[in-house]
Amino acid sequence: ANLIDIKEVRHTYQTQNGPLPVLDGLNVSVPEGGFCAVVGPSGCGKSTLTRLIAGLMKPDHGEVWLHGEPVKGPRSTVGMAFQNPVLLEWRTILQNVILPLEIVPNKLSRKEQEDRARHLLSLVGLTGFEDKRPSELSGGMRQRASLCRALVHKPEVLILDEPFGALDAFTREDLWQTMHRVKEKEPFTGVLITHDLRESIFLADQVIVLSGRPARTQYVLDVPDTG
Ligand code: ADP
Ligand code: ADP
Numbered sequence: 001a002n003l004i005d006i007k008e009v010r011h012t013y014q015t016q017n018g019p020l021p022v023l024d025g026l027n028v029s030v031p032e033g034g035f036c037a038v039v040g041p042s043g044c045g046k047s048t049l050t051r052l053i054a055g056l057m058k059p060d061h062g063e064v065w066l067h068g069e070p071v072k073g074p075r076s077t078v079g080m081a082f083q084n085p086v087l088l089e090w091r092t093i094l095q096n097v098i099l100p101l102e103i104v105p106n107k108l109s110r111k112e113q114e115d116r117a118r119h120l121l122s123l124v125g126l127t128g129f130e131d132k133r134p135s136e137l138s139g140g141m142r143q144r145a146s147l148c149r150a151l152v153h154k155p156e157v158l159i160l161d162e163p164f165g166a167l168d169a170f171t172r173e174d175l176w177q178t179m180h181r182v183k184e185k186e187p188f189t190g191v192l193i194t195h196d197l198r199e200s201i202f203l204a205d206q207v208i209v210l211s212g213r214p215a216r217t218q219y220v221l222d223v224p225d226t227g
Pocket of ligand 2: 015042043046047
């Protein structure tokens with residue numbers, strides 16, 4: 001069974017200049033544990049797709065299903081990380097990572113929450129930085145922390161919206177390796193939005209190419225597992 005099923009989604013934004021059709025025939029299916037990359041030109045509706053999955057928006061037509069149920073509203077069980085990590089400066093890195101556990105209902109004690117956050121920070125190489133403020137970290141380190149925050153409540157879907165787009169090539173490839181390590185130790189079902197075809201092939205097991213105006217799913221490529 002698929003964890004994410006998006007079938008024949010169409011969407012038009014109503015703007016001051018009239019209707020703006022953005023998506024026309026979006027099809028995305030991701031099995032549990034799958035990692036799907038979505039590539040396409042700027043403005044083709046990739047961020048719109050992330051909002052559909054997170055239940056922040058309803059499509060005009062078509063279906064968005066998660067875990068065999070139609071998405072009806074915002075879902076706290078989706079974890080998100082963006083190009084510019086929004087970390088709270090008045091909190092330490094550890095306190096930033098814990099944040100979703102303070103919001104999403106769970107049975108963990110404060111100690112268990114901290115242990116989980118520390119465990120994730122160690123997976124991404126941030127042991128020793130728990131008590132720093134976000135501004136004391138480099139861009140790549142902030143992105144690592146933001147990844148931990150997106151995973152801390154074990155989301156049913158991890159959405160990464162161009163998470164590595166603002167980083168230099170060296171830091172970016174370092175983070176790709178980190179992603180592989182994280183996926184091994186903390187399995188997730190993921191959707192990665194990216195402009196970078198190399199990145200999508202390195203990280204994902206399925207690549208969906210959107211194009212056209214309005215955009216539709218043009219190609220679905222299965223990336224062979226090269227180990
Ligand atoms: P992408 O992430 O691929 O760049 P988006 O999903 O952000 O694309 O946007 C697709 C198109 O829809 C763009 O032309 C954008 O300007 C427009 N758009 C996005 N959000 C809104 C909105 N809330 N209202 C009106 N137009 C929007
Ligand atoms: P992206 O990084 O996905 O290309 P954009 O710069 O297109 O993002 O959009 C940033 C934010 O502005 C999004 O939340 C989008 O919904 C909103 N937005 C984009 N275009 C419009 C628009 N024409 N009218 C209203 N909101 C818009």
